[in-house]
Amino acid sequence: MSDLKVQIKNLYKIFGKNPKSMVKHVEGGMSKPDLLKNHGHVIGLNNINLDIPAKGIQVIMGLSGSGKSTLIRHINRLIEPTAGEMIVDGQDVLTMSPDALRDFRRFNASMVFQKFALLPHRTVIKNVLYGLEIQGIEEKEAMERGQKWLERVGLKGFEEHYPAQLSGGMQQRVGLARALATDADILLMDEAFSALDPLIRTDMQNILLELQEELHKTIIFITHDLDEALRIGDNIAILRDGAMVQTGSAQDIVLNPADEYVTDFIQDINRARVLELNSIMGKKPAKATALKLDKSMVIDVAMQELSNAKAKSATVVDGNKVVGSVTMDSMVQAIARPDGEVKGIDSYR
Amino acid sequence: MAEDSLIDWSKLTWIEPPVMGRQDLRDLKKGIDGSFRDFIRENGEWIENIFEPLKWILIKFEHAMVGMPWPLFLVIVAGLSYLGSRSWKLSLGAVLSFILIGWLDMWEGTMATVAMVSVATFLCIAIGIPIGVWMSRSDRVQGAIVPVLDIMQTIPSFVYLIPVVMLLGIGKAPALIAVMIYAIPPIVRLTNLGIRLVDKETLEAADAFGANKKERLFGVQIPLALPNIFAGVNQTIMMALAMVVIAAMIGAGGLGTPVLRAVNNQYLALGVFNGMAIVAIAIIFDRVSQAYGKRLQKHREGGHGV
Numbered sequence: 001m002s003d004l005k006v007q008i009k010n011l012y013k014i015f016g017k018n019p020k021s022m023v024k025h026v027e028g029g030m031s032k033p034d035l036l037k038n039h040g041h042v043i044g045l046n047n048i049n050l051d052i053p054a055k056g057i058q059v060i061m062g063l064s065g066s067g068k069s070t071l072i073r074h075i076n077r078l079i080e081p082t083a084g085e086m087i088v089d090g091q092d093v094l095t096m097s098p099d100a101l102r103d104f105r106r107f108n109a110s111m112v113f114q115k116f117a118l119l120p121h122r123t124v125i126k127n128v129l130y131g132l133e134i135q136g137i138e139e140k141e142a143m144e145r146g147q148k149w150l151e152r153v154g155l156k157g158f159e160e161h162y163p164a165q166l167s168g169g170m171q172q173r174v175g176l177a178r179a180l181a182t183d184a185d186i187l188l189m190d191e192a193f194s195a196l197d198p199l200i201r202t203d204m205q206n207i208l209l210e211l212q213e214e215l216h217k218t219i220i221f222i223t224h225d226l227d228e229a230l231r232i233g234d235n236i237a238i239l240r241d242g243a244m245v246q247t248g249s250a251q252d253i254v255l256n257p258a259d260e261y262v263t264d265f266i267q268d269i270n271r272a273r274v275l276e277l278n279s280i281m282g283k284k285p286a287k288a289t290a291l292k293l294d295k296s297m298v299i300d301v302a303m304q305e306l307s308n309a310k311a312k313s314a315t316v317v318d319g320n321k322v323v324g325s326v327t328m329d330s331m332v333q334a335i336a337r338p339d340g341e342v343k344g345i346d347s348y349r
Numbered sequence: 350m351a352e353d354s355l356i357d358w359s360k361l362t363w364i365e366p367p368v369m370g371r372q373d374l375r376d377l378k379k380g381i382d383g384s385f386r387d388f389i390r391e392n393g394e395w396i397e398n399i400f401e402p403l404k405w406i407l408i409k410f411e412h413a414m415v416g417m418p419w420p421l422f423l424v425i426v427a428g429l430s431y432l433g434s435r436s437w438k439l440s441l442g443a444v445l446s447f448i449l450i451g452w453l454d455m456w457e458g459t460m461a462t463v464a465m466v467s468v469a470t471f472l473c474i475a476i477g478i479p480i481g482v483w484m485s486r487s488d489r490v491q492g493a494i495v496p497v498l499d500i501m502q503t504i505p506s507f508v509y510l511i512p513v514v515m516l517l518g519i520g521k522a523p524a525l526i527a528v529m530i531y532a533i534p535p536i537v538r539l540t541n542l543g544i545r546l547v548d549k550e551t552l553e554a555a556d557a558f559g560a561n562k563k564e565r566l567f568g569v570q571i572p573l574a575l576p577n578i579f580a581g582v583n584q585t586i587m588m589a590l591a592m593v594v595i596a597a598m599i600g601a602g603g604l605g606t607p608v609l610r611a612v613n614n615q616y617l618a619l620g621v622f623n624g625m626a627i628v629a630i631a632i633i634f635d636r637v638s639q640a641y642g643k644r645l646q647k648h649r650e651g652g653h654g655v
């Protein structure tokens with residue numbers, strides 16, 4: 001689980017006429033608006049450092065324009081960096097020869113796009129086969145594999161349709177099948193579900209999580225939606241103006257937001273569905289109570305359990321071991337918004 | 350008239366426009382003509398040789414068409430029209446038009462014209478699409494070629510007939526070249542445009558899956574540009590047909606020749622018949638190629654059920 005798959009080191013991307021000469025300004029701490037005003041260059045990425053473990057889902061989050069798409073496109077080098085390293089499986093993608101890079105894209109990293117980016121002149125099955133065709137897989141085998149993935153995403157029977165004949169959700173299933181079919185162990189998803197309706201989006205998240213249970217790919221998932229990030233991310237990194245402001249697990253980010261930007265992000269989430277007992281429990285064992293709850297249970301389930309058992313407190317366990325306790329009160333405390341944010345609500349009254 | 354005008358401009362003699370001396374001008378023209386003649390004298394032969402295969406293809410093709418039994422030709426017309434348009438009405442119309450053309454004794458001229466236009470279109474496609482692809486890849490190339498295309502489309506055709514005739518004389522090959530100069534710009538322009546309009550994200554997807562240049566071009570760019578490229582083919586055919594009469598002046602033969610004779614001798618009926626035959630061919634080519642172009646775009650239509 002903790003093998004490093006992707007290591008991003010001191011990555012800079014500056015857009016403009018002479019980006020290399022701008023690195024020293026950015027290193028010196030010049031802000032994005034200042035660099036634009038004084039030197040006419042745009043900061044895309046500002047000194048990004050991130051270690052992405054293998055076989056997990058790394059979410060990268062940020063507001064629109066914060067550099068998410070720019071960052072993910074450096075992993076397969078659809079965008080050339082201004083400075084820095086992108087180590088994947090011990091190799092720096094950013095110094096690969098064109099041939100090596102093409103092979104890397106063919107076999108090691110596949111991508112799912114926000115607007116699907118299917119090939120409109122090809123049928124659904126032919127879209128799924130696209131990566132295999134480019135890998136040079138022989139037709140019969142490719143067909144079998146493509147068919148398998150099409151079935152896995154629930155599109156059996158739509159082989160001969162054209163993308164334009166499908167709904168957005170179905171099109172993105174094709175996009176997902178196309179990416180999975182190449183058997184690459186890195187899956188890059190740039191706001192893959194952002195263009196979909198909320199219900200369909202949840203569907204797609206479920207499909208992805210289900211597949212991941214068994215596939216254990218290294219997934220890098222971009223989103224601007226915190227609920228989505230919390231739902232599927234093992235780790236979350238937050239970008240602002242091209243710089244990384246915080247990385248950590250969902251628990252870390254919700255409990256200890258690094259700055260106001262992150263606080264703004266998390267203020268509307270349902271904390272009861274995110275926070276696990278693990279991160280809010282007291283260390284003291286509970287007073288005699290029969291109720292035992294697992295440490296990775298989220299608060300809203302735990303409250304339901306307490307209420308059903310008509311208990312005021314519960315013991316938190318890790319397997320058979322007692323690790324702490326929670327009370328109804330402590331849970332209510334934990335899900336209340338931090339002080340600063342309540343004012344906003346007061347003003348409505 | 351001079352008294353009526355408010356100002357008598359004729360007093361202002363100094364305002365005469367500057368004109369090159371008569372002698373100098375004559376020398377300049379002579380110089381240009383002379384050096385072009387010298388150029389031809391030195392290079393004419395190999396240039397003519399280059400175009401020899403062109404002439405050969407055209408003549409063979411024309412002979413094949415003129416020599417073809419007319420029912421066979423009608424079957425081919427019906428077949429191609431139907432393949433292109435999937436409309437039996439259009440195919441029937443095409444067949445009837447050609448029967449009428451034969452009835453009015455314009456069969457040979459029509460065959461020569463159809464051969465000329467077909468060969469010209471084919472060559473325009475073969476040359477024009479690669480140029481369009483090249484333009485689409487570089488703004489600098491585009492910047493260099495667009496003005497050339499503009500000139501080719503706006504310069505009166507008679508002007509470039511002169512050097513073409515000086516080089517190659519009168520005959521099929523120079524006529525074909527004159528037609529091609531006029532007809533090639535649309536296919537080049539629309540290939541360039543079509544490829545430039547290909548959705549950036551789709552292209553990025555091809556890159557992300559590791560497509561190389563060739564796979565990008567033939568797997569994504571050209572297929573997605575095809576509707577535009579086809580619009581270019583259609584326009585190229587129409588422009589080639591528009592040149593039929595002018596090309597006849599330098600030896601194209603075909604339906605243009607009787608039209609020229611009709612103009613010189615004021616034979617109204619002859620001119621109108623042959624003119625109508627050209628129009629009929631144009632309409633058939635246009636409808637069939639447009640219907641085919643539309644079918645190429647079918648996959649763009651939304652909605653369920655094919």
Ligand SMILES: Nc1ncnc2c1ncn2[C@@H]1O[C@H](COP(=O)(O)OP(=O)(O)O)[C@@H](O)[C@H]1O
Pocket residue numbers: 015016042043044062063064065066067068069070071
């Ligand atoms: N090709 C480009 N030229 C100039 N600026 C760009 C270019 N691409 C992106 N940017 C800028 O870089 C920033 C990050 O963009 P992007 O990565 O697309 O953000 P996100 O995906 O988070 O919405 C934005 O300010 C954007 O305007």
Ligand SMILES: [Mg+2]
Pocket residue numbers: 068069070191
């Ligand atoms: Mg983006």
